[in-house]
Amino acid sequence: MPLVDIQNLTVSFPQHGGVVQAVRGITLQVAAGESVGIVGESGSGKSVTCMAILRLLRQPPARITADRLELDGIDMLRATRGQLAATRGRVASMVFQDPMTAFDPVFTIGHQIVETIKAHRDTTTAAAMAETVALLARVKIKAPEAIANSYPHQLSGGMLQRGMIAMALSCQPKILFADEPTTALDVTIQAQILELIKELQAELGMGLIMVTHDLGVVAETVDRVVVMYGGRVMEMGPVQDIFDAPQHPYTQALLSSIPGRMPGKRRLVEIPGASPNPANPPSGCPFHPRCTLADAKCGVEAPVFAPVGEGRAAACWRLQ
Ligand SMILES: Nc1ncnc2c1ncn2[C@@H]1O[C@H](COP(=O)(O)OP(=O)(O)OP(=O)(O)O)[C@@H](O)[C@H]1O
Numbered sequence: 001m002p003l004v005d006i007q008n009l010t011v012s013f014p015q016h017g018g019v020v021q022a023v024r025g026i027t028l029q030v031a032a033g034e035s036v037g038i039v040g041e042s043g044s045g046k047s048v049t050c051m052a053i054l055r056l057l058r059q060p061p062a063r064i065t066a067d068r069l070e071l072d073g074i075d076m077l078r079a080t081r082g083q084l085a086a087t088r089g090r091v092a093s094m095v096f097q098d099p100m101t102a103f104d105p106v107f108t109i110g111h112q113i114v115e116t117i118k119a120h121r122d123t124t125t126a127a128a129m130a131e132t133v134a135l136l137a138r139v140k141i142k143a144p145e146a147i148a149n150s151y152p153h154q155l156s157g158g159m160l161q162r163g164m165i166a167m168a169l170s171c172q173p174k175i176l177f178a179d180e181p182t183t184a185l186d187v188t189i190q191a192q193i194l195e196l197i198k199e200l201q202a203e204l205g206m207g208l209i210m211v212t213h214d215l216g217v218v219a220e221t222v223d224r225v226v227v228m229y230g231g232r233v234m235e236m237g238p239v240q241d242i243f244d245a246p247q248h249p250y251t252q253a254l255l256s257s258i259p260g261r262m263p264g265k266r267r268l269v270e271i272p273g274a275s276p277n278p279a280n281p282p283s284g285c286p287f288h289p290r291c292t293l294a295d296a297k298c299g300v301e302a303p304v305f306a307p308v309g310e311g312r313a314a315a316c317w318r319l320q
Pocket residue numbers: 013020021022040041042043044045046047048049061213278
């Protein structure tokens with residue numbers, strides 16, 4: 001049974017005079033212990049997908065539908081509030097780009113991690129604090145006792161990100177969702193945090209969903225890549241295959257826009273033309289207005305997401 005099992009997930013946000021269609025029918029399975037990278041231009045629906053899986057989006061305004069939305073066998077669409085809260089800690093946790101959003105400025109780091117542990121497990125404050133200090137040490141924070149007693153504003157961005165990872169790990173999740181966890185950090189700290197996530201993943205046998213703009217991060221941390229565009233998955237496959245032989249025109253454009261590929265310039269470079277407007281998405285294939293290979297059918301009918309080789313799938317008429 002996959003740990004994450006999503007079929008035909010859609011997320012929309014009704015707005016004055018229209019509907020923002022942020023996610024438009026995503027199907028994705030992630031096995032226990034597997035690491036998957038989600039890449040795509042800004043606004044392609046990466047964060048909304050993760051937040052929808054964890055049911056972290058406020059409803060309303062968000063409208064979520066799916067044929068299946070399961071985390072470790074739990075139906076996240078129909079789960080009660082209590083089940084959702086328990087699942088978020090025990091099965092999956094999320095680390096965000098900005099660690100300040102994860103911590104309340106008026107409580108110490110230690111207090112907040114202790115409260116998270118106590119919310120999920122029947123334990124004493126003293127035991128939870130001992131665990132917190134051990135967790136802070138595990139994410140390689142020096143002087144973990146002192147940091148446990150510090151307030152968020154007293155820590156650097158890198159330290160806070162480590163603190164947030166410690167909090168995310170405090171309930172021993174089976175999978176960690178990391179949404180641009182290093183974008184706000186300088187390059188050296190970025191590398192250290194990525195290394196830490198990789199180490200923890202191997203040590204704990206934990207699954208990972210890594211959302212990033214940075215193809216270098218994907219190459220270094222995940223087994224499989226999901227390429228999103230306009231709220232849809234364009235291509236999915238093992239990381240090496242995607243980098244060596246991208247099949248979808250969008251993936252090809254993304255990779256060819258990186259001079260010398262990696263490790264020099266490795267952030268996604270915008271492809272000529274504009275990303276689709278989710279409030280008024282193009283008909284047919286969402287990439288057709290920018291695709292150099294588009295023909296008449298592409299503008300009318302959306303391509304089916306279909307296998308294109310061993311462990312690979314893509315949504316493009318030219319590949320079917
Ligand atoms: N609460 C909301 N209300 C209305 N629209 C929203 C809301 N949250 C997200 N969206 C829209 O949904 C679309 C997908 O957003 P999402 O945050 O998932 O993009 P992303 O791929 O994570 O982009 P980025 O790389 O910039 O983080 C965007 O057009 C965004 O404006």
